[in-house]
Amino acid sequence: MSYTADTAEQVSSIAGDKYKYGFVTDIETELAPMGLNEDIIRFISAKKNEPDWLLQWRLRAYARWLTMEEPSWAKVEYPDIDFQDAYYYAAPKSQEDGPKSLDEVDPELLRTYEKLGIPLHEQQMLAGVAVDAVFDSVSVATTFRKELAKAGVIFCPISEAVQSHPELVQKYLGSVVPYSDNFYATLNSAVFTDGSFVYIPKGVRCPMELSTYFRINQANTGQFERTLIIADEGSYVSYLEGCTAPMRDENQLHAAVVELVLLDDAEIKYSTVQNWYPGDADGKGGIYNFVTKRAACRGRDSKVSWTQVETGSAVTWKYPSCILQGDNSVGEFYSVAITNNLQQADTGTKMIHIGKNTSSTIIAKGISAGRSQSTYRGLVRMQPGAKGGRNYTQCDSLLIGDKCGAHTVPYIENRNRTAQIEHEATTAKISEDQLFYCRQRGLSDEEALSMIVNGFCKQVLQELPMEFAVEAQKLVGISLEGSVG
Amino acid sequence: MSNILEIKGLHAEVDGTEILKGIDLSIGTGEVHAIMGPNGSGKSTLSYVISGRDGYDITAGSISYQGRDLTELTIEERAAQGIFLGFQYPVELPGVSSTTFLKTAVNAVRRQRGEDELDAVQFMKRLRQHTASLNINDDMLRRGVNVGFSGGEKKRNEILQMALLEPYFAVLDETDSGLDIDALKVVADGVNALRGPTRSMLVITHYQRLLDYIVPDYVHVLAHGRIARSGGKELALELEEKGYGAFVDGAEAA
Numbered sequence: 119m120s121y122t123a124d125t126a127e128q129v130s131s132i133a134g135d136k137y138k139y140g141f142v143t144d145i146e147t148e149l150a151p152m153g154l155n156e157d158i159i160r161f162i163s164a165k166k167n168e169p170d171w172l173l174q175w176r177l178r179a180y181a182r183w184l185t186m187e188e189p190s191w192a193k194v195e196y197p198d199i200d201f202q203d204a205y206y207y208a209a210p211k212s213q214e215d216g217p218k219s220l221d222e223v224d225p226e227l228l229r230t231y232e233k234l235g236i237p238l239h240e241q242q243m244l245a246g247v248a249v250d251a252v253f254d255s256v257s258v259a260t261t262f263r264k265e266l267a268k269a270g271v272i273f274c275p276i277s278e279a280v281q282s283h284p285e286l287v288q289k290y291l292g293s294v295v296p297y298s299d300n301f302y303a304t305l306n307s308a309v310f311t312d313g314s315f316v317y318i319p320k321g322v323r324c325p326m327e328l329s330t331y332f333r334i335n336q337a338n339t340g341q342f343e344r345t346l347i348i349a350d351e352g353s354y355v356s357y358l359e360g361c362t363a364p365m366r367d368e369n370q371l372h373a374a375v376v377e378l379v380l381l382d383d384a385e386i387k388y389s390t391v392q393n394w395y396p397g398d399a400d401g402k403g404g405i406y407n408f409v410t411k412r413a414a415c416r417g418r419d420s421k422v423s424w425t426q427v428e429t430g431s432a433v434t435w436k437y438p439s440c441i442l443q444g445d446n447s448v449g450e451f452y453s454v455a456i457t458n459n460l461q462q463a464d465t466g467t468k469m470i471h472i473g474k475n476t477s478s479t480i481i482a483k484g485i486s487a488g489r490s491q492s493t494y495r496g497l498v499r500m501q502p503g504a505k506g507g508r509n510y511t512q513c514d515s516l517l518i519g520d521k522c523g524a525h526t527v528p529y530i531e532n533r534n535r536t537a538q539i540e541h542e543a544t545t546a547k548i549s550e551d552q553l554f555y556c557r558q559r560g561l562s563d564e565e566a567l568s569m570i571v572n573g574f575c576k577q578v579l580q581e582l583p584m585e586f587a588v589e590a591q592k593l594v595g596i597s598l599e600g601s602v603g
Numbered sequence: 604m605s606n607i608l609e610i611k612g613l614h615a616e617v618d619g620t621e622i623l624k625g626i627d628l629s630i631g632t633g634e635v636h637a638i639m640g641p642n643g644s645g646k647s648t649l650s651y652v653i654s655g656r657d658g659y660d661i662t663a664g665s666i667s668y669q670g671r672d673l674t675e676l677t678i679e680e681r682a683a684q685g686i687f688l689g690f691q692y693p694v695e696l697p698g699v700s701s702t703t704f705l706k707t708a709v710n711a712v713r714r715q716r717g718e719d720e721l722d723a724v725q726f727m728k729r730l731r732q733h734t735a736s737l738n739i740n741d742d743m744l745r746r747g748v749n750v751g752f753s754g755g756e757k758k759r760n761e762i763l764q765m766a767l768l769e770p771y772f773a774v775l776d777e778t779d780s781g782l783d784i785d786a787l788k789v790v791a792d793g794v795n796a797l798r799g800p801t802r803s804m805l806v807i808t809h810y811q812r813l814l815d816y817i818v819p820d821y822v823h824v825l826a827h828g829r830i831a832r833s834g835g836k837e838l839a840l841e842l843e844e845k846g847y848g849a850f851v852d853g854a855e856a857a
Contacts, residue, residue, distance in 0.1 A: 550657070555694045557678040558654055558687075559708035559764060560715065569707060573698030573747065 153202040156180065159308055162207045166277050166311075171288060179297035179307035186301045192464035193493045193525060194433045196406060199371060206309045206342075262326065269325050271355075272317040276344055279315035286317055290348055294377035294414045294441070302373040302435075303410040306342045310375070313344035318353035318384075327583055329358040343374040349384035351417060356387040358586060372431075374409045382417030382444065387425070389582050390438075391590055394430035399488075399600070401460030404432025411438035412468075415447035415476075423450040424467065425581040427590050429597040432461060437495065439468035442476035442504075449478040452578040454590075456571075456597045457490030457522070466496035466527075471504035471537065480511040483575050486522035487601035493525040500537035507537035515545040516574050518567070518601050546574075568595025607632045607772055607803045608653075612664035615652045622648040624828035625664070630772070633800040637814055638807045639839065640825035641847045646807045647691065649825070650774045653805075654688045655681050668772065683715035685771035689761040689778055696748035701760065704748045705730065709767050733766040737793050755786035762793035773797075774805045779813040791816030811843040824850045 151158070159180050163173040188199075266273050272283060280287050297307035318324050349355055359376075372394070378386050388411075397404025407430075413422040424438040440449030451467035469478035484492040498509045515524035526543050548570055556566035572579065572591050579587050579594075608630040615623040622645045630636050640646050651659045653666065655678040666673040673681065696704060709729075710720040721729070734744070737759045749757050758778055765773055775794065779787055794817050798804070806817055814822070814836065822838040824831045824847070831850040832838065842850070 549694070551694045552696060554656055554678065555690065556696075556704075556708075558682055558690075559704075559768065560679050560682040560712035561708060562679055562711070565707065565711060569699055569704070570696060573696055576698040 152205055154180075154204070154206055154309065158206050162309060162311060165207060166280070168280055169284060172280060172291075175292065175297060176308050179304050180309075182298050183301070183304040183308055186304060188301050189435075192435050192495070193491060193527075194435060194462040194464050196433050196462075199406070201305075204371070207311060265325055269322050270319040271322060271324050272315065273328055274315055276313045276315040276346060277311075279346075283315075283317070286348065287315065287346070290346055290377070290379050292377075294379060294412050295375050295410050300410060302408040303375050306344060306373050306375045306410070310342040310344035313346070313374070315345075316347040316355065316357065318347075318349045318355045320350045321352040322350075323353065324355040327356045327358055341372045343372075345374070345376040346379075347377070347386060347388075348379045349381065349386050349420075351381045352383040353381075354385045356389070356583060358389050358391075358583060360391040360393065370404075371406045372408065374411075376409070376411040376438075378411075378413035378422060380413065380415045380417055380420035380422055380444075380447075383419045384417055385421045385423075386413065387423045388413075388438075389586060390424075390426040390428075391582075391586060391593065392426065392428045392430050392434075393593060393597075395432075396430050396459065396461050397432040399459045401432065404461070405430065406433045407431035407436065408433075409436040411436065412441065413439065413449070414441045415444050415449065415473075417447070418444040418473070419446045420444050421448040421450075423452070423581070425452040425578065426454070426465075427575075427578070427582070427593070428453070428455040428463060428465060429593055431463075434461075434463040434465055436463075436465045437467055439470070440478060441470045441472065442478065442507075443472045444476075445473040446475045447473055448476070450581075451478075451480045451482070451496075452581045453482045454485070454575045454578045454594070455483070455492055455494075456485045456594065457487065457492045458598055458601055459488040459490060461488075461490045463491075464493040464495055466494045468497040469499070469509055471498075471500045471507040471509070471534075473504065475506040476504055477508040478510075480509070480513075481577050482511075482513045483578055484513070484515045484524050485518065485571055485574065485598070486515070486524045487518035487598050489521045491523045491525070493527060495527040495529075497529040497531070498539055498541075499529075499531040500534045500539070502533045504534045505536050507534060509537075509539045511539075511541045513541075513543040514574065515543075516571065517545065517547045518598065564595060564599060567598055567601070568592075571595070571598060605632055606630060607669060608805075609667045610664070611666075613652070613661065613666060614663040615648060615659055615661050617648065617659055621662070622828055623652065626825075626828070626830055628823065628830065630803050630805065632771075632803055634820045635798065635804045635806060635817065636821045636823065637817075637819035637836075637839065638805060638823050638825050639809065639811075639842055641809075644825045645828045646825055647776055650688055650776045650805075650807060653681075653774055654678060654686060679711070680715065682768070683712045685769075687765050687768055687770035687773040689758075689765060689773060689775040691777040691780055693749045693752075693757045693761055695750045697750050699748050701744045701746060701748050702730070705744075705764065705767055708764065712768055729767060733763055736796065737763050737766075738789055739763055754781035755783070755789070758782060758786070758790050759793065762790055762797075766793070766797055771801060772803050772805070774807065776807045777809065778806070779808055779810065787813065788816060811839045814839045826850050 156177060159176050163176060295303050297304055316328060347357060378388065380386055394405040394407060395403065415422055422440055426438065428434055438451060442449050449469050453465065455463045455465050457463050466482060467480055480496060482494045484494055486492040494513045498511060500507045511528065513526045517524055524545055528541055530539055532539060552570055553566050556569065571594050575594060579590055582590055606629045610626050610628040613623055613626040614621060638646055648659060652661060661674060706726045709726065713720055739759055743756060749760060752760060778790055782790060806819060819836050821833060822836055823833045824842065
């Protein structure tokens, strides 16, 4: 947090200086025509100066996508999306598009920032106030890059990695989530514009937590983000994605793809806090978040841990998964999904046990308030070779009020006699007794609710990196505002 | 001695059913009053009306606390003004550690009173002043509030909260229920330690037994939503002897 705040400050002072000297930011205004076709994909690829193999890969994805249908099995409802009624390549937003100052920003958004204790400069950044000339500045990441480079870690935009480390990108891109995987992932493969690339070399423990937060020059990676993280043998990295503060975002559809590759003894901890615009109390507006995230534990004794706190978006469709291929590999999924008002979330995980003695843990906490619907959907599969495989699943739902819904849809497929699978599920309602008890001790409605829900989510929140966890706790309370009393 | 609580002609209903049918009760500063009565006489309702619970509606009469109309205050404002309710059945808050809960409560009250919040060190120091005498160990403080607590542990935890929140007026609703004699002594000692010239209490109980340990200044018998009789501590002994029958009939006749 402090780093980002300082940077934003530093950077905005530089921007101010430049302005004083009559510096004019060179804003690209180029926009591909509306709609989606092969030409658009060629345009994107050319803009990014991509090698031919990548263009061909995109085109194959596009051809495949044309034959696919939008999935309809999730328990979410939304109007049909017109995929031709969108821009698939837009250069960074010009200053004129953004608010000129915080005075022009939605006061609701500012109130939330205040509650989260976000410093002013950072608020400007998050709200998209026109200081973006600065975000192109390389200086933001320089300090970190130096330290990372010393360790041999590569952390850069994926478009840059395509140029600087084409062999790694070509080897691993689409190796976990193939271009033909599913409707949204396939669309992403055809049109992705940017995202993160991380490579941790053999035996390296990444010296800092990597965060998209640090990458503020890439803040506007758009709706089709593509992330690829490779943890080589014996390496470790903790990656944080997202931000506890709600981001100003005009794209309604987000279809990101995240691929994680783990070789022998590697470990990746991937934490997400997703707090995009959920729409208003009547369900108007809000982001559709249709994400494909998957980790391949290819090496023996590798371990991947997904932790997610999902409080935003109007519709969430997301199943961070683990393919446990290497013997003794471990997959973990810790999830908190909060829905309020008219939000819908269909989220969970897939644990595919392939190797021997693989184990997985799923802790999913769903909180529904208002008229929202929350579904846990998860698959645990033991392949014939998953000798001694183990899974423990715990799904807990908490209901606030009597107009919301919580659903649990576990799929269990066991093809190995020696494997053990445990599944526990509970549903509870916050009782008036609990709220009264807390209020009698001096807590307000909101404080009481926040504390009870945080208690309910504790097992998951404690998996988050410390700084994130504190903010996430506040976020939990804020997300549920107006749901009692 | 001025009265901290003044209840006049109080009628209250729950779900449209009148439970309290004209209660008059004055409690002086520093006094301990006991309310006894059979099941369904309105004892718990009275405690909820005083603490402001939703669904307990006053239809007539008044309650003033420290000279102020209590009905103007929310539940948490009443708590901040020093009203404490020791619950007959304390609820469980899974995942919320007792320490976190206690600290949050103490600071919520301090904030409302315009006092500085306690930091972790200051808070722990205060907590330690009370835990030993109430026989509360670290394990209890780490666990979720009341989760897996025995009956005695729950009641001791209530008294610990009272000690930390330092109320001016505490209602203890059947604090003796579910306690064996040893546990009862610990709880009663805890309550007695908190008696003082600036703290008043209203002890609600079925049985005279509790009043051997927490000796009240006054005893009231509640029956059919009214106070049927008031007296000194000897009234409890009379009740024990004669049973509620005589008083209940008397209230109906009145």
